């Protein structure tokens with residue numbers, strides 16, 4: 072039987088996957104340098120806003136720690152709160168389909184939310200919660216340094232750009248966040264409720280494919 076071939080690329084991809092899961096600090100001595108896994112540990116302890124009292128798990132985010140493309144949603148839902156992972160329910164399946172449309176898989180991108188803890192009853196994030204939590208998102212983007220950011224829904228867009236826009240006004244319009252191209256599209260949960268909008272999201276994925 073042939074032994075599997077281990078190439079430098081295989082090792083690199085394996086290390087990246089470990090970093091995305093937050094276990095790089097067990098493998099590398101990072102000294103004082105902030106890393107995604109150190110940030111993850113910090114966020115897991117966070118009790119800055121009232122959502123800490125009702126969450127089951129902190130949902131930090133996951134994926135390739137050096138992803139060229141980062142998706143940012145608004146907050147964990149019930150399933151995400153239970154599993155501690157972003158976009159794992161029905162909306163997550165649709166997000167996977169959107170990512171496949173670009174020719175990528177979930178492991179090729181990074182996925183996270185503005186809020187790292189679930190708002191009870193899946194209500195919208197409150198202004199104070201976004202203000203307190205957004206610095207973790209800013210830090211994640213600073214560490215990953217993606218080539219493109221895709222925001223899902225209005226909350227992620229408004230938080231990153233410090234504006235108050237409706238998604239139907241800004242969807243598909245390319246802009247920048249701190250110099251990085253940012254393309255806003257619909258949140259998969261919105262698409263599940265408004266299937267007549269799915270074609271617009273497909274168009275956005277095509278745009279992302281061309282930009283990558």
Ligand code: SF4
Nearest residue numbers: 117120123187188204
């Ligand atoms: S939502 Fe954010 S700010 Fe609030 S407790 Fe969770 S991690 Fe901390």
